[in-house]
Amino acid sequence: MIQKQAATKDEIQTPWNVVVHNDPVNLMSYVTMVFQRVFGYPRERAEKHMLEVHHNGRSILWSGLRERAELYVQQLHGYLLLATIEKTT
Amino acid sequence: MEICRQDQALEIRELDPFLAELLRQVPESARPKDSAAAEERLFSAPAAAEERDLCAEWKVYVVPELRRLFQSATETVQQDLEQLRCTDKPFANCTLRIPLAHTDAWLNALNQARLAIAASYQFSDHELCDHYRSPLGNRRDLSLFQVNFYGFLQEFILREMEGNS
Numbered sequence: 001m002i003q004k005q006a007a008t009k010d011e012i013q014t015p016w017n018v019v020v021h022n023d024p025v026n027l028m029s030y031v032t033m034v035f036q037r038v039f040g041y042p043r044e045r046a047e048k049h050m051l052e053v054h055h056n057g058r059s060i061l062w063s064g065l066r067e068r069a070e071l072y073v074q075q076l077h078g079y080l081l082l083a084t085i086e087k088t089t
Numbered sequence: 090m091e092i093c094r095q096d097q098a099l100e101i102r103e104l105d106p107f108l109a110e111l112l113r114q115v116p117e118s119a120r121p122k123d124s125a126a127a128e129e130r131l132f133s134a135p136a137a138a139e140e141r142d143l144c145a146e147w148k149v150y151v152v153p154e155l156r157r158l159f160q161s162a163t164e165t166v167q168q169d170l171e172q173l174r175c176t177d178k179p180f181a182n183c184t185l186r187i188p189l190a191h192t193d194a195w196l197n198a199l200n201q202a203r204l205a206i207a208a209s210y211q212f213s214d215h216e217l218c219d220h221y222r223s224p225l226g227n228r229r230d231l232s233l234f235q236v237n238f239y240g241f242l243q244e245f246i247l248r249e250m251e252g253n254s
Contacts, residue, residue, distance in 0.1 A: 003126045015122065024207075024212075024217050025217065027240060027247070030200070030243060033247060033250075049139075074137050074155075077132075077133065077135070077151070077155055078155060078158050079197070080131065080200045080201065080204055082133055083133075085135060085136050086136065086137065
């Protein structure tokens with residue numbers, strides 16, 4: 001029982017990444033706009049992430065609590081971006 | 090075809106019957122219909138497959154909300170497209186006015202359509218970059234043209250929104 005509680009606490013405290021994956025259809029300008037809107041990033045930072053997605057196939061947009069990360073992914077899916085959450089390693 | 094900002098709307102003027110027809114097809118093209126690939130792309134997984142609980146909950150709680158959001162966007166676009174019912178002169182060029190308040194819905198619906206078409210036809214990166222292919226070859230070429238034409242409209246809307254902010 002104690003073990004289970006510890007695992008749950010660990011799970012809650014483990015940060016999660018919000019990852020956006022490359023997709024050849026979404027326009028670069030559209031992706032930049034979405035990053036600005038969803039995360040409130042200034043244009044330069046949004047563009048940096050967009051280019052990272054474009055060149056490296058993925059970019060970590062945000063890290064933090066799982067619930068918030070899920071909310072971000074839901075918003076990104078609302079804009080039709082390919083986004084997932086993953087535990088930080 | 091000419092696109093410009095007119096007061097609180099974007100105006101697409103001198104829209105020939107062919108391009109008008111492509112625009113009429115936006116709501117229909119945005120529906121995945123029988124294409125599993127399109128359905129999978131529009132409603133992609135929120136995490137790797139090992140996160141089974143999250144992926145299962147997502148399908149139950151989030152996907153229906155996304156469906157409603159996408160449906161609402163295509164309905165707004167459908168309303169605007171009523172202007173293209175050129176019943177008196179079916180082969181005349183027409184004008185489409187997109188109110189600025191509807192630009193988000195248009196961006197979303199155009200994106201749905203582009204992604205659904207591209208997923209259904211499994212266009213390669215190379216094909217998607219080929220902006221000069223004639224739409225007249227076959228259905229696949231026409232669909233590729235459709236994806237690029239919708240992308241062109243998205244670019245224009247984005248530029249106008251940026252200029253407006």
